Amino acid sequence: MKKLFLPVLLFCAMVGFNNELKAQNDPNAPIFAVKNDQGQIVFAVYQGGVKIFIEEQQLKAAGGGFTVGRLGTGKSTSEEEYFTVNPGDVRVNLPDNYFKAAGGGFTVGRLGTGKKEGGYDLNYLKVTPDSTRVYVRESSKEGFGVGKHGSETGIQGFLDLTPENYFIGHRSGVYTTGLYNLFLGYESGVANTTGDGNTFIGYKSGIANATGSNNIYMGYETGQNNTNGDLNVFVGHQAGMNSNEEAHYNVFIGAGAGRDKTTGYGNVMVGKYAGVNTDNGNYNVILGNQAGISVAYKPGSGANLNNNVVIGYKAGYSGIGTNNVLIGAQAGYRLDPVGSKGNVFIGDHAGYYETGSNKLYISNSNTTDPLIFGDFFERKVQINGDLYATGEINSLSDMRLKTNIERIGSALEMIKLLNGYFYDWKENIIQKTIFSNKRQIGVMAQEVEKVLP
Incomplete structure (x- = not known):
């Protein structure tokens, strides 16, 4: 015999089995109610459902709260409680053995429409020994959430799943009205409003993003200060951390890659601290551990560092300038971060001490006397060694090209x-x-x- 039988007996004793209960015109008026000695409703049946009320303070009596269970087997006085509601907790207890009946487990839902053509029960929450399931309507903008009540900020979400967005983490995506975002991590995407199609994974990743869309940030504090930038891919600890609303179409991969690059678009920086201090600039390709790190660059100088190709460990370490090609470990190591332009350095430590522009170095050391040196502005090439050729080496000797003959x-x-x-x-x-x-x-x-x- 279940404990729920007692309210049923009270119900029958008060109205009789032959009396008919009719719904009231007022949907808020109960069809049937049981009240305590203070006139407060304890159990009531309304047109739309059933309500059970318990004392606000913690109930100390053994019969306090609301319980559904069964009596003991008769061999002892023990009872089994399946569903218990107290001011401090709500418990659902299921037997260890697997439920084979269709109604096994614990389910919250609503009845179907009753129509033969497609009427069925809709489950919202179903708990069985082997699974826990939460269902929402496909067209609903709401979903399933887990959070806590804060003393100052109200409800703080930990988990918020809807058909349009998936947010997991403290306050992640809390202000989002945009669609198709995935935020995973403490305060990831917390400031996002209308941004769409973003994937932020990691502690405070994309925390300042407001309207930026189609970004992928993966790692601790990745893209942290980017507010409106679009179509960026930042992967690694603090990658693209300080990029702002003017950063678009960038790929930064590696711990600290592009960390302090505030503006710019179309840049590819791969490697630990690659291009970390380049600030603004467009269409740069920087590959290598600390390549293009630009330690001598002064952020906020307004200089644009554009169209550089920097490949190799610490290549362009002091600065990368503009329109330079630096290939090799520490190639162009001491270039002027702003003034150096149009250089081509190829080889290990090639052009290591060079700070000028329009120079050619092909070397495998930091010598200032490389195997091949050139000056693009002066249109000169110097071979520091023997030059051999299988074909002709021509020199112009036309009278039309000469003077002072x-x-x-x-x-x-x-x-x-x-x-x-x-x-x-x-x-x-x-x-x-x-x-x-x-x-x-x-x-x-x-x-x-x-x-x-």
């Missing part, structure tokens, strides 16, 4: 001072170069220099 007197006499020779290249030279081993003909450069110094 002066005839050389006794030119024939000078030519007579030069000797012609047949000769062969030394074997060791042939092995180190692509020179031919065939018989050669020509003059000696040293003799030409003596005649025409």
Whole structure:
């Protein structure tokens, strides 16, 4: 016999089995009510449902609260409580054995419409020994939430799941009206309002995002200060942390990658602290541990650091300037962070000490006398070593290109001072170069220099 039987007996004793209970015109008026000695409703039946009220203070009596259960087996005085409501808690206890009946477990729902064509029961919460399920309407804007009551800020959510957004974490997505967002982490996306399609995962990731959309932030404090930026991908501890509303279409991957880059678009920075201090700038590709870190750059200077390719450990460490190509570990290490432009440095430590612009370094060390040096502005190339060529090396010699032309007197006499020779290249030279081993003909450069110094 269940404890719920007592209210039923009271109900029958008061109205009789043959009396008919009719609904009132006022939906708030109970059809049937049981009151305590103070005239307060304890149990009532309304047109829309049944209500049970218990004392606000903690009930000390054994029969306090509301309980549904069954009596003991008769072998002892023990009772089994299935459903208990007290001021301090609500408990649902299920047997250990698996329920095979269709109604097994604990369910909260509503009855179907009663119509044959499609009428069915709608479950909202169903608890069984093997699962716990929560159902919401597909068209509903509400969902399922878990939180706590705060003393100052009201309800603070820990879990909020709706068909449009999934929020897991303290206050994550609390102000969101946008759609299709996934926030996971303490205060992740807490300031988001109309932003759509964002994925924020990690402690305070995207915490300041308000209207930015289609961003992916993964990691501790990633994209923390970006308010309105769109289509960014930040992955790693504090990656893109200080980017703001002017940051779009950027990819920062690595701990601290692009951390202090406030504005800019179309940048790719991969590696620990890659481009961490580049502030504003567009269309840069920076790859490597601390590559393009720009330690000498002064944030807020207003300089734009655009169109750079920086690849290698600490390449462009002091600064990356504009329109530079730096490839190799510590290549362009000391470039001026703002003034250096148009440089091409290739090789380990290539152009390490260079601070100027429009220079070419091809080297495998930090020497200032690289194998190949060039100046794009002066249109000069210097080879610091021997140059060998299989084809022609041409030099323009057209009269139309020359000025201050002066005839050389006794030119024939000078030519007579030069000797012609047949000769062969030394074997060791042939092995180190692509020179031919065939018989050669020509003059000696040293003799030409003596005649025409």
